[in-house]
Amino acid sequence: MSWQQKAVIGTDRLLYKLTGGRIGLVSFSGQTGLTLITVGARSGERRENQVQYVADGSSMLVVGSNWGKPHHPAWTANLLAGPDVQVNVRGDVRDVRATLLEGAEREAAWSRMVAAWPAFQDYVERSGGRELRVFRLTPR
Template sequence: MPPGVRLMQKVSSTRAFAKIAPHFIPAMDRAVHRLTRGKVMLSAQMLPGVILTAKGAKSGQPRTTPLACMPEEAAGTWILIGSNFGRPGHPAWTGNLLKHPDAEVSWQGKDIAVRARLLAGEERAEAWQAVLRFWPPYATYQARIEREIRLFRLERR
């Protein structure tokens, strides 16, 4: 494990981080991603990340959201985790994907058309275990809230 990762896992598990992070991490990621023409996301220094562009559930307008993800390199897919930093409501982007599963991600400077699929049952249980091995603080987020964290698998179209 690279230096500082264990400390970042501890910090990201705190309630203070859950209150502050949603306000500055996405804005910082959007700005740096735009300035580097899609090549850099600062939060990806902690976790791999994508910029998701999906139609808004109500408006139908494109919505762009920087998100941490768990790449599934062997399959060429990604798992998106709707943790909302352990806050009560589902993040808006999850509702967008439920209504409009065809989306696009910017991954390592490339724009890729994807289709999102909400995971359920055994498939979700297996993915959740992989997610917890990948980034253990997700267990803290889940313990804090009553809703089940949504997991989506993004597959290339």
């Protein structure tokens, strides 16, 4: 899976770059994707990651699955350290605030995420049972 993951991520980044964030691989799967623009928690440098999202009213839900690896993806630490970030959704750059969801709110959001992409549950099992971080991105 490692070589596939690298190929998918590389191709996805290239598509997003060439199309100004309008098209990525997730588009071809029928899912919705965005480019998350953060500042590195340790480096202080601009970081861009393509992630799948589920619309929730005017907000968006994202999950730090990291393809089922045992550790959280770096972008989730970036959101915890600096929650005021930007997203590029199909070429439209927006300012958002990220909130880590917990308790009942997380469970409701998690159910929506798994309904949209059942593989998220597989990622939990593959990670050894890690609770995947779920964030709400709210316009600011």
